[in-house]
Amino acid sequence: MTQASAPVFDEMHSDGATRAPYALIDAWLQALPPEHVALKRREAEEWFRRIGITFAVYSEGGDPERLIPFDLIPRVLAQSEWQRLQRGLEQRVRALNAFIHDVYHDREILRAGRVPQQLVLGNPQFRPEMAGFELPRRVYTHIAGIDLVRTGPDQYYVLEDNCRTPSGVSYMLENREVMLRLFPELFRRASVAPVAHYPDELLETLRSVAPVHCRGEPTVVLLSPGIHNSAYYEHAFLADEMGIELVEGADLIVRDDICYMRTTGGLERVDVVYRRIDDDYIDPLAFRENSLLGVPGLYFAYRAGNVNLANAIGAGIADDKAVYIHVPEMVRFYLGEEPLLANVPTFDCRKPDDLKYVLEHLHELVVKEVHGSGGYGMLVGPHASSAERAAFAAQLRARPHEYIAQPTLALSTVPTFVENGIAPRHVDLRPFVLTGECTRIVPGGLTRVALREGSLVVNSSQGGGTKDTWVLENDKGLD
Amino acid sequence: MLARTASNLYWLARDLERADYTARLLLSAAHLSAVRADGDRDSEWRAALAASGSSLENADSTRVVRYLAFDSSNASSIVSCLENARRNARAVRTALTVDMWDAVNGTWLELRSFDPAKMDEDRLSAFLDWVKARTGLFHGAYASTLLRTDGFRFTRLGQFLERADNSARLLAERVSASLSTSDAQNIDDQAALAVLRVVGARRAYRVFYKGRVAPRAVAELLMLRPEFPRSLVYCFEQITQQLAEIRDQDPRQSAECKRLAHLMYAQLRFGRIDDVLDAHPTARLRDLIARIGEISAQVARGYCF
Structure with a gap:
């Protein structure tokens, strides 16, 4: 285990040399005039303001729509590095889905004593309502965000699993978009794996988990708490990109255990709900009764097999921080494999x-x-x-x-523009793992960067920023 | 389409149309109070206030400008309209084209660069011209980029219901009192001129009418001239057309708003100005404003807003 005092691994410069994946970025930075940087940073900020990609920070004065700071220097992963991560992510999410299915059915892992029974059954994230309920393809966490940190060339750790409503994917997509606009020449020289097809992959994933009683083409909607939610931009962005309706609780209605949306032409049946509302608020009849965000009766339509929810109710049992300790054990128990990604x-x-x-x-x-x-x-x-x-x-x-x-952990650093020049700042990585009829992972993910010197906290609510994340198509870094 | 989306688009268009109208009222008041012969500078501002459907104690130019342009506690001030429009646009991002969003969001972003505390006459005119330009940009953006589906129809419905309401109020407040008197005058009627200035129709007036500017002719232009895009008859032609094209699965639900709108259109389309205003123009115009309000309420009911 690495202590904070241990030497920090810089992903660009290590042992006095530039690491291969960063060769192009290094050359580009050296040739970039400082006044050009200031201009491009302003352009990036204007672009984000114009498209309205903002993030609301709760209980704080000032500008209610704050921009998450965006850093122009990309974070780069070699293809071989990514391949390893990808296999580890697939494995981990497979085990997480198996675990959630198990705890709501036969509870074999509890009976085998590999995970403490009380930790699961006494957990507020455990939803007894889900017991014995068979879900399409047995998938619970259709969209998982796995937070990874790195401490050395080959040392990666999973910091936490986000199995409920992970956010941030819109930043992954918009960061790439803005980089392509600002520095098209950079992309002509590097072969960077594209990420723009994420919404297509997401829609295919959602359509592949239509409920048992769905006939014909499934109608998918995105359920948002509304414009006051901090991730509202992302909800609107994803709905737009997928070409599906962005709905709020009041737009949906359940009659005879069937879920409909209210349209100007009457009621229209809904099959799959990509919901960005927590379990507690999703149905005031089944869960928190004073919730105004949810849809009365949605849970019953779900149980009747007339609508599917992504992610599933009760998926949060797998991302509890105490349950996290047991994920490597889940990999061994359900898959009979050794975990490829280590826990901290x-x-x-x-x-x-x-x-x-x-x-x-x-x-x-x-x-x-x-x-x-x-x-x-x-x-x-x-x-x-x-x-x-x-x-x-x-x-x-x-x-x-x-x-x-x-x-x-001595989190790895990546060069970042700061007040006076370029300095290393700590980063993490949140790749998004989609599970439906198959597992899909768009190369890369969201890189968050702690902008304050020495800070290890990358959360946007705590002054963190983001970077574009590159996975190179080849390992040379230059074409 | 989602009923909430329809409602947001409808209100988005209404708010921007209203911001444009209020900017026009203030620009006209600023001009006319400067050239007014009798020196009563506040009366033009009070008239602008009345034509926006508001009232205010001790109204003078400063108060009226602050209230109609910058007061965020006044739900129909220009800044409130632009804020509301942005909020509605954000709530229906997926139903807007990129150009529409840019027009609304760009306006909202730029709005911050105007400081109400530093508004002298020059800056106020620059601000009001900017409001007109930005709302014009939105109208152009949706007209040239939005698919001709229900989203477009609800946007247009909102724009023209608001415009009809504004035109009716402008007439009721500025010229209805002088409409009962005879038209034989040898000077331009000042209130009638002010109306033309607000709706930007001095030249349009000349196309149809000769001689001095007279209240009755101005009323006819703003009510019954199908060629004039701010006339009530033009607005209701648009409104009835949109209502006919919106895809209903349950026609009973929206029957009442359609009935009222078509009735209004028929009266404007086939009426003569003397019949429409009869002997009590003020009462008739007030009646029209109330009917437009009822049609708005029935639209909201008919489409589950």
Whole structure:
């Protein structure tokens, strides 16, 4: 395990030399006049404002529609590097889907004692309503976002699995779009694997999981909480790209367990709902009754096999941060294979020994709330004050089962434009794995970058930015 | 199409049409108050306020400009209309063409560069001209890029219902009082001139009428001239045409708004100005405004807005 003090792997420059995949980028940066950079950065920002790609940050004053900072220097992966990741991602998501199916059916993994029963059955993300329900193709997480970090040339770790409603794919697509506009000459010299077909792949995935009672061509819609949701731009963007209706809860209605949308010409039947609303809010009759976002009766239409939801209700059981600890075991248990992608070594604070260690080493660990997300409710030990650590320790002792802890990995860095020039900044990677009649992964994913010097937190709600992510079609980096 | 999408497109077009109308009212007030012979500079601003369907205590030029152009608590001020239009456009991104979105979003982005606190006369005119240009850009963008399906029809429906309402209010507030008097005058009627200025129809007037500008002729131009694109009859020709083309699966649902719109169109199409206004022009115009309001309400009901 690598500590923060360990040498940091820079993906462009390592051991005093430029790594092969970055040869073109390196030459390009050296030839790029500084005033040109400022101009291009302004152009990029104008482009993002014009298309309206913004991100709302909750409970914060100022501009309600903030741009996520975009960095012009691409993050590059060689084809061989990507191939390895791709196999690992496919394997991991296959195991996650098998696990979710299992816990809602025979619970073999629990009976075999490989995953603690209480962790699953007592988990708020476990939905007893889903027990015994057969889903089309047995897929639960149709769209998974797997967060990866890197610490060395061959060291990748999965930081977390997002099995519910992962977002960010619109940034992957728009980042590429803006790079193509700003630097077309760069793409003529490099052979970069395209990503623009993601919406087609997504639509095919969704159409391939039509419910059992669907006759003919399935009608797919995207269900959004509406314009106040932080990811609304993405919802509109994906619906537009797929050519499907973008609906809100009030646009859908369930009658006799059949889901319809309200159109100016009457009711029209809906078969597959790509929903970007959490389980809790999706149906006030079945779950949280005061939800105004959801569709009354949708769950019953789902159970009747008249509509399918992507992702499935209850898929969140697989992305709980304490369940995460057991994913490598799931790979072995369901697939009989060794995991190709490693977990970050993780301390489970519900275990007394682990808790003791965590409390003694708070200054070098990252502690996360099991149910938290978006970088909220976490402590980055090395960067926290002793008062912050003491306060967190008290919370830990009071509710140890709500926390896990991980060593602060020396995340790899990629050169990034900063205030005065170019400097290395830490990055992660979120590839998007689509599962329907087959598994599809668009090469690359979303690279998030921590823009503050030394910061390891890449979340956009915490001042992170994004980069275009290149997977080279060949391994030379230059044609 | 989704009923909510139809409603958003309809209101998007209404808000932008209204922003354009309000900008025209203010531009005309600014011009006429400067050239007014009797020195009562505030009366033109008060007239603009009335023609927008609003009222305000102690109305003077500063207050009227602030209220009609920049007051975000006034739901029909120019900035509110542009904000609402952007909000509606965002909610139906998938139903807009890229050019339409650029027109609305670009307007909203540029809106921030105008500082209401620094509005002197020059800057105000520049701002109002900009509003006219931007709304014109939107109208051009949708006319030349949007598919002729229901989305287009609801957009157009919103635009022309709003325009009909605006034209009717303009007449009711500015010239209805002088309509009962005789037309034999040897000077241009100032209020009638103001109306022509707002709708940009001084030249159009000359095409159809000779002599001094007279209130009754201006009323005829704005109500019954099918060639004039801001006349009520032109608006209702558009409205009835869109209503006929919208694809209904349940015609009973939208029957009432169609009936009312066609009735209105027939009266405007075949009526004469003396019949339409009879002896009580103010009352007749008020009646028209109320009927346009009822048609809007029936459209919302008929298409489940």
